[in-house]
Amino acid sequence: MNDTLLAQQFATQGYAVAHGMFNTAEVSALTSHYMQLNDARRDQGDTNGLNDGDPLKRYPRMLQMHRWDQMTMQFLMDDRLRVAMTDILGSEPYAVQTMIYFKPPTARGQALHQDQYYLRVEPGTCVAAWLALDDCDEENGCLQVVPGSHQLPVLCTVPADPAQSFTDVTVPVPDGMRAEPVHMRAGDVLFFNGQLIHGSYPNSSTNRFRRSLIGHYVVGEAEKVYKWYHPALRFDGSVMTLGQSQDGSECGVWVERDGTRTVEMRGKTNAVGIAQ
């Protein structure tokens, strides 16, 4: 997909895949690097919501590795990501977070959610660059997206199914919309808008990992972001000072008005205990 098509799809659907953005040698170097990091620093992974015997206990996701790992910083600042996102958004974003998901065979997924619920960017929203380190499909728990849901405000959450998800809240799929799997090859990058409802179901395979490396960014007009995401970085690595958005921002609930379902900003989100 060329840059114009990428930007068009991102605008209309809330996400777009850049195929083959990272080559096989890069993917393989990143994969071995994170497998080694898992061996060396597993105890620093995010074990929130993990039960004993959970396959994720051996492979917990890691957060904010760019703060101490050079290879992750290089990924976050990658010029291909900068060019694609600047094209998609119209201005250069700032980088605020990295994550690696290992998602080994039989691991649970992460229930459908909106990243802006956590990042609380003001004004504007966030954007993710989700690099597939393995080919992914429904069997190994590829990402699921709800096309068009990026037009919605941040919605209030309900409890998630703990048999399916290691995180505890979810956003129900709005009437008339549906979650769709995003099939990707290792090296593809999925860009998605922070309002887009997305997540993943369990990895039902017995022998396939579904590893992904993710950079989260905030739009160039952002003035504030939630406390877990400081410092924000420009693509030259320098710090961009942003203010701190507050706990308890508004969230939308669906109501019936004159026979039509519409969202009203009646709810309040909770304080968020950990970056997501």
Ligand SMILES: O=C(O)CCC(=O)C(=O)O
């Ligand atoms: O990779 C997943 O399963 C979930 C990732 C995600 O929700 C995110 O990057 O915001």
